[in-house]
Amino acid sequence: xxxxxxxxxxxxxxxxxxxxxxxxxxxxxxxxxxxxxxxxxxxxxxxxxxxxxxxxxxxxxxxxxxxxxxxxxxxxxxxxxxxxxxxxxxxxxxxxxxxxxxxxxxxxxxxxxxxxxxxxxxxxxxxxxxxxxxxxxxxxxxxxxxxxxxxxxxxxxxxxxxxxxxxxxxxx
Numbered sequence: 001x002x003x004x005x006x007x008x009x010x011x012x013x014x015x016x017x018x019x020x021x022x023x024x025x026x027x028x029x030x031x032x033x034x035x036x037x038x039x040x041x042x043x044x045x046x047x048x049x050x051x052x053x054x055x056x057x058x059x060x061x062x063x064x065x066x067x068x069x070x071x072x073x074x075x076x077x078x079x080x081x082x083x084x085x086x087x088x089x090x091x092x093x094x095x096x097x098x099x100x101x102x103x104x105x106x107x108x109x110x111x112x113x114x115x116x117x118x119x120x121x122x123x124x125x126x127x128x129x130x131x132x133x134x135x136x137x138x139x140x141x142x143x144x145x146x147x148x149x150x151x152x153x154x155x156x157x158x159x160x161x162x163x164x165x166x167x168x169x170x171x172x
Contacts, residue, residue: 014048026051057082071097107131128167140168
């Protein structure tokens, strides 16, 4: 980037203002795009372009300190705002740090455990969901964690059986 005004050879106090080489000043350095936690402000064309800070909880923002485009790790994005909690009807989704709409993504599950015969040599765990499952993509064999305290020295094996488009069975 090119300084248009310098206090010495390495310290800029203004960067190019217009055109294809537009740059933004952050402290004493010119940037083509402002770093995370800042946004580019052109001062309405009346002064040097500068990088100004986003709101503290924003990782990136655009055009103002708000709206946020992404959030710092302990916050979740909802409608351009970062918060440590999500509003009612939404849940925090850690991989994206966004609040996700439960009406679209939440699924309830009920679990029925029972012995299918009088010998009690097997246990069935039927998992039934409130929405259809796509068994070609849903990893039902690893969805749940099963912990069994062994009473005898016998080994337990697990097998899985798809019951319908809403449910599957774990046979223990």
